[in-house]
Amino acid sequence: MEFDTKKRLLAAASEEFAEKGFEGATVRSISYRAGTNLAAVNYHFGDKTKLYEEVLLEAHRCESFDLDEETHADAHPAERLRAYIRGFVFGVFGTDAHRNRHRALMLREMLEPTSASDLLVREAIGPRFARLRSILHELTPAADDQRLHALVFSIVGQILHYKFARAISERLIGAEAYARLDVDYISDHIARFTLAALGVEPPIVATETPDDLLIPAGPSAEESS
Amino acid sequence: MEFDTKKRLLAAASEEFAEKGFEGATVRSISYRAGTNLAAVNYHFGDKTKLYEEVLLEAHRCESFDLDEETHADAHPAERLRAYIRGFVFGVFGTDAHRNRHRALMLREMLEPTSASDLLVREAIGPRFARLRSILHELTPAADDQRLHALVFSIVGQILHYKFARAISERLIGAEAYARLDVDYISDHIARFTLAALGVEPPIVATETPDDLLIPAGPSAEESS
DNA sequence: AACTGATTGAAACGCCTGTTTGAATCGGGC
């Protein structure tokens, strides 16, 4: 074997699928990137679909190493939420080629699930979801399951929006304004927005409130003052 | 002319593009749905791309009628935000075939912008963005432009997540749990989450807070108790 | 050196795509 074509194919396929999605990617282009022949993908993987599944599996395996890198289990839940959000936002915006490709693959799976997405949910997305959920549970022990789900989706939705709607958002507010929304600003914004919504931190903007806008606080807020 | 093939083509193309996106849609399938010949699309519109642009334009024209349907300009800003969010969520989840197709088209443009997306931003998304922004400005006069943008994205992100990540979310928490997250619950959740983050309403969950978690509330929160 | 099984390479197959072609059809003005 001429220096493991299989690995080179996997790497090339990872890039190609991340860039163009399953449909958009072509085995010809993948073969070319891997510097090998068109038939190699069929010889080593059977067909395009099986190659894609192997890529997803490998991406997941590689990704799951850094799952618990930011787990300061002893830290304040609010701080752990901040760290989680920050790590997530960095992952979405980051420039690390490897992680970026894997995130792109997972995001594509979210939008157009293939047969391989069950596995992805079970082994990659699921654990992250559970972790965020448990942090939120510590922060708001009173919340039931349904509320916890909605809270997780509120956070994840805020973050992923910057990935999904990037092109439109940029045209919407202008390139310069969009550039100012960098990783630090966004992480801090989403963390403060969320923590304020949970009543753990003060509102995100100094509400020198027109006063009449304020709706009388609920019973819990009364207790806490 | 045998009863305006052009209109039938537009309608068929609207469905097809909404379902499968620009790449996924085929002119053959569109022609078949319209009950006409393959060459008709080329005769009436030139090519597939021009047909797509016309579909987007028509969808926008049709959509912009109900832009200001829920504008109770006199109502409380918080109530108008609630109404806005509710309308948005309904639009995303709704069963109205027409609106649904148009939303789907716009969402697809968000993800994979074509040449036609500039127009879409300028004429369809832009005005909605501006309206939400102005509501938020009334609620938080102290927020600067950057903060306002981030706030808009936080709200829109929460809502659209239910569209984008639907498939994955369903597998994540189970079909039954996901079904419980209906339009009313989601609308209410996002509205309360947001208004709490802005300090206009009390926190979203009754924080029978472990107390030590509470970070000293801001000045406005103190006033409200 | 000769054989063998694994791997690679160039070419072709069959299918589907958007687009084009040229003949057939229709409705209305002379």
Add this chain to the structure above:
DNA sequence: GCCCGATTCAAACAGGCGTTTCAATCAGTT
């Protein structure tokens, strides 16, 4: 009736796709 421009139709074209085929090549064994 006849013609003419507009419209429809079946058929074909050119290109890209995933997949298959089969001969050529290589490493290791005998």
